[in-house]
Amino acid sequence: MEKSFSATETDPFGHGLMAIQAAETRMIFIVGANIRLMESAALSLFRAGHIPVLGQWFWPLVASDMASDARLDASGDPVGERLLGRCDAILRVDDPGADAEVLIDAARGRGLRIYDTVDEAIAG
Numbered sequence: 001m002e003k004s005f006s007a008t009e010t011d012p013f014g015h016g017l018m019a020i021q022a023a024e025t026r027m028i029f030i031v032g033a034n035i036r037l038m039e040s041a042a043l044s045l046f047r048a049g050h051i052p053v054l055g056q057w058f059w060p061l062v063a064s065d066m067a068s069d070a071r072l073d074a075s076g077d078p079v080g081e082r083l084l085g086r087c088d089a090i091l092r093v094d095d096p097g098a099d100a101e102v103l104i105d106a107a108r109g110r111g112l113r114i115y116d117t118v119d120e121a122i123a124g
Contacts (some may be wrong), residue, residue, distance in 0.1 A: 006083065008018075008098050009014050014118060019066050023077070024124060025049055025050055026050050026051070026087075026088040026089055027050070027051040027052075027053060027087045027088050027089075028050055028052050028053070028088065028089045028090070028115070028121055029044055029054075029055070029080075029083045029084065029087040029089070029090045029091070029103075030042055030045075030052055030054050030090075030091045030093055031080075031090060031091070031092055031093070031100040031103060031104065032054065032093030032094045032100070033094050033095055033097050033100075034093065034094050034097070035054075035056060037093045037094050038056075038093050039054070041091060041093050041118045041121075042054060044118045044122065045091070045118065045121060045122065048122040050121070050122070052091075053083055053087065055079045055083060056091065058079045058083075059079060059095065062078070062079065063102045069094070075108065077099060077102070077103065080100075080103045081103075081106070084106055084107055084110065085111070087107075087112065088112065088113070089107075089112055089113035089114070089115060089116060089121065090103070090104060090107045090112060090113070090114050090115065091115045091116075091118065091121045092104065092114065092115065092116050093118075108120060
């Protein structure tokens with residue numbers, strides 16, 4: 001884990017300055033049904049100094065392979081399963097649905113923190 005830090009950096013997109021303050025940088029896997037809400041939560045987490053990830057961001061990388069590979073089709077959510085192996089916590093946004101509940105249960109089994117709000121995830 002990263003140590004505490006406080007810094008002001010130039011936004012990489014040229015939108016001025018942004019303050020980054022985090023007691024501990026965590027990689028947080030965001031699950032939900034509404035992609036816009038999930039991406040909004042991701043931006044808030046990023047601004048707070050964390051590393052947010054959404055499984056949907058990785059699906060274009062594997063979509064063509066999955067269409068031709070029956071083993072991947074049978075494995076459920078290989079992207080989500082890999083992310084669980086690397087993330088420190090999960091943030092549940094809105095009603096994630098049955099597929100995400102499987103990932104949340106797996107996260108609980110691994111001892112990961114499960115957050116229900118962005119503020120809770122930022123606070124840790």
